[in-house]
Amino acid sequence: MHVPRPARGALASPLVRRASGSFGALAIAAGVLTACGNSSGVPTLTWYINPDAGGQAAVAAACTKASNGAYKITTQTLPQDANQQRVQLARRLAAHDSGIDLMSIDPPYTAELSNAGFLAPISSDEQQVLKDQSFKGATAAATWNGQIVAYPFWSNTQVLWYRKGFVDKNGPDMSKPVTWDQIITTASQNGGTVAVQANKYEGYVVWINALISGAGGSIVVNADKGADATVDVNSQAGDDAAKVINDLAHSKAAPADLSIAQEGQAGSTFGSSAGAFMVNWTYIWHNYDATAPTVAKDIGYAMYPETVQGKPARPPYGGIGIGVSTYSAHVSDASKAAACIVKPENQGINAELTGNMPASEAGYQDPKLKKLYPPQLLTLFQKSLDAAAPRTVTPYWSDISGALQSTWHPPTAVNSQTPSSSSSFIESVLQGKSLL
Numbered sequence: 001m002h003v004p005r006p007a008r009g010a011l012a013s014p015l016v017r018r019a020s021g022s023f024g025a026l027a028i029a030a031g032v033l034t035a036c037g038n039s040s041g042v043p044t045l046t047w048y049i050n051p052d053a054g055g056q057a058a059v060a061a062a063c064t065k066a067s068n069g070a071y072k073i074t075t076q077t078l079p080q081d082a083n084q085q086r087v088q089l090a091r092r093l094a095a096h097d098s099g100i101d102l103m104s105i106d107p108p109y110t111a112e113l114s115n116a117g118f119l120a121p122i123s124s125d126e127q128q129v130l131k132d133q134s135f136k137g138a139t140a141a142a143t144w145n146g147q148i149v150a151y152p153f154w155s156n157t158q159v160l161w162y163r164k165g166f167v168d169k170n171g172p173d174m175s176k177p178v179t180w181d182q183i184i185t186t187a188s189q190n191g192g193t194v195a196v197q198a199n200k201y202e203g204y205v206v207w208i209n210a211l212i213s214g215a216g217g218s219i220v221v222n223a224d225k226g227a228d229a230t231v232d233v234n235s236q237a238g239d240d241a242a243k244v245i246n247d248l249a250h251s252k253a254a255p256a257d258l259s260i261a262q263e264g265q266a267g268s269t270f271g272s273s274a275g276a277f278m279v280n281w282t283y284i285w286h287n288y289d290a291t292a293p294t295v296a297k298d299i300g301y302a303m304y305p306e307t308v309q310g311k312p313a314r315p316p317y318g319g320i321g322i323g324v325s326t327y328s329a330h331v332s333d334a335s336k337a338a339a340c341i342v343k344p345e346n347q348g349i350n351a352e353l354t355g356n357m358p359a360s361e362a363g364y365q366d367p368k369l370k371k372l373y374p375p376q377l378l379t380l381f382q383k384s385l386d387a388a389a390p391r392t393v394t395p396y397w398s399d400i401s402g403a404l405q406s407t408w409h410p411p412t413a414v415n416s417q418t419p420s421s422s423s424s425f426i427e428s429v430l431q432g433k434s435l436l
Contacts (some may be wrong), residue, residue, distance in 0.1 A: 043330045044072045045337055047102035048089065050320060051080050055350035056104065062349060063340035071333045073102070082106045082202050086398065093118040093325060101328040102338055104320045105150055107141035107390060108202070108397040113323060114149040115395040120324040120331050122148055126339060133344060135382075138359040141390045142321045150321030151342040152359035154350055157384040158210070158279045158316045164300040166192055166276045177313070179306045180211075180244045183277045187253035192276025194253045195266035198245075200409040203262055205391070205401045206316045207279070208408055211241035213314035213389030214307035219404070223394040227430040231423050233404075238419030240307050242408075249411040253277075259410040271295045279304060281318065282381055283355030285373060301377055304384060314389035319359060357381050402436040403429045 049056040060073040078085040086109045092100060093113065105113065113119055122130070127148045131139055138152035160178070167174055170190040172182050187194050197203035209219055217237020221230045232238075248254055253276070255261060255269045263280055270278040271292050278284070288296040304315035322341050324334045340346065347358035348366025358364055364378055373381075391397060407422035408414055428434035 042069060042072055043333055044074055045101040045328075045330060045334050046099060047073055047075050047104070047322075047337075047341075048078050048100055049075045049104045050078055050082075050085060050106070052350075052354045052356070055352075055354035055356065058349050058353055059341055059346045062346055063337055066340055067337070071330070071337060073337055078104070082108075083398070083401075085109075086112070089113065090116075090118075093327065096327045098325075098327045098329050100325045101330060101334040102341070103323045103325065104153070105323045106202075107317070107319055107321060107393075108401065110142060110150050110321055110323070111144040111393050112395045112397065114144045118323075118326055119149050120326045120328070120335065122151070122324075122335070126335075129339070130342070133360045133362060135359060135361065135385050137317050137385055137388050137390060138319060138321075141317060141319065141393065144393060144395075150323045151338045153320045153322050153342050154347060154354075154356040155359040155385055156281050156316075156318035156356055157381060157388050158206075158281055158304055158318075159380055159384055160302045160305055161270060161278045161280060161284055162300045162302065163192075163270070163275050163277075163295075163298050165298050166190070167300060170276075174300060174302045177303060177306055179309045181247065181309070183305055184244075184248050184251050184253050187276045188251045190276070191274060192253060193255050193269050193272075193274045194248055194251075194276065195255055195261065195269040195278035195280070196248070196258070197262055197266055197280075198249075198258050198409075198411045199260045199262050199265075200405050201262065202401060204409065205404050206318070208241060208245075208404055209391050210304065210314055210316045210389060211244050211307045212237045214304075214311060215240035216308070216311055217241075218389075218392070220392040220394065220400060223392050226394070227396060227432075229394065229396070229430070231400075231426045231430070233426065234420045234423035237307075238423070239416065242414050242416065242418045244307060245408070245411050245414045249414065254411075259412065281355075282357050285377060286355055301380060303380065303387075312387060315384045315387060317385070317388035317390040320356070357385075396430060399429050399436070400426055406436060 057075050060075050064073050089103055130148050134152040135155055138155045142148050142150040142152050170186055172178050172186055184194055196207055215237035217235050218232055221232050223229050257265050266278055266280055267287055271288055304313040306313045322338045324338050328334045344360050344362035347363035351357050352368045403426040407425050
């Protein structure tokens with residue numbers, strides 16, 4: 001079945017390409033899902049948040065108080081899965097649902113929502129404030145068509161976590177850069193595991209992107225050309241990435257649940273008696289404090305592994321940006337609220353409660369963070385953010401990600417032919433010749 005490619009001004013996403021035939025009921029419902037105000041006339045702004053440990057709710061309360069009665073922010077929780085978050089937001093925004101004022105957006109989907117006209121513009125003055133306070137990677141991930149379209153809130157990255165007892169006994173020397181080959185070999189030879197995220201979901205693409213970027217390549221170049229962008233997976237960098245995945249999948253270091261492992265499963269493997277190495281996000285440092293204090297005391301950390309020895313690692317970049325809905329009944333108030341949410345002090349509040357690190361250097365100066373994390377680890381987080389490789393900023397990311405998941409999963413099936421076959425399939429999907 002051939003699906004026509006959308007016009008350049010349309011949302012480049014299968015989700016909304018199909019919208020014209022499926023949003024009638026949603027549009028009717030949207031008429032009653034309006035932004036609320038209380039009896040005093042103070043508008044209530046609804047912020048759709050990703051699930052966390054209470055950080056966003058605490059920030060909402062802080063900004064409500066800081067507004068001095070101008071508005072009140074309430075929160076609604078989106079699904080756990082990032083793609084399902086995207087689906088829910090895009091469907092409701094496509095129906096012009098005014099019940100969304102603010103939203104937490106995963107960086108890969110920012111361009112898609114902006115390109116569709118779903119995000120209210122950010123003033124030039126506020127864009128400059130965001131540029132001045134945010135890490136470069138954070139503003140890059142929030143930028144589409146030369147404009148910052150989301151307010152960088154927190155910036156996440158992955159580091160290499162290791163069990164100190166295992167490494168002290170078996171190596172390698174973690175004071176120097178290490179490669180994927182080194183940690184896979186060491187774990188395989190000494191009864192350890194290397195925990196990663198390799199389920200068929202966005203987290204697996206995060207790993208693939210980091211491996212390809214660490215080998216000096218990229219998944220897509222010329223992303224500004226949209227569906228005509230150059231897919232660069234079939235390259236030496238793609239081959240190097242495929243080799244790492246193949247090596248781990250067929251080694252004794254591969255966890256039994258490798259093909260279904262997400263962040264939580266990887267954390268469980270790392271916390272087991274066979275735990276040796278793991279790549280995962282910043283929250284891991286306090287992940288075992290209450291449930292496995294012995295493991296918590298045994299955690300070491302280092303820069304993300306190199307794909308190719310001698311080529312600097314490019315760790316994953318993740319995070320959340322705050323978007324203001326074009327269809328909010330209170331765009332001006334919502335924009336002021338978004339600016340409050342991403343103030344460095346509020347980034348610090350969120351980081352303290354969730355382990356999701358600030359999108360600004362100033363946010364890292366929060367005294368509570370300095371008590372919660374060793375200075376060397378905070379430095380490593382920021383160094384990793386500087387080196388991180390964001391996923392391609394393009395309205396077509398959901399197509400690209402889906403095609404990668406289809407052709408690189410399961411990890412045990414990845415081989416020397418995978419980069420070529422996946423590149424061809426991505427191009428076919430982008431041109432509307434194949435369906436995911």
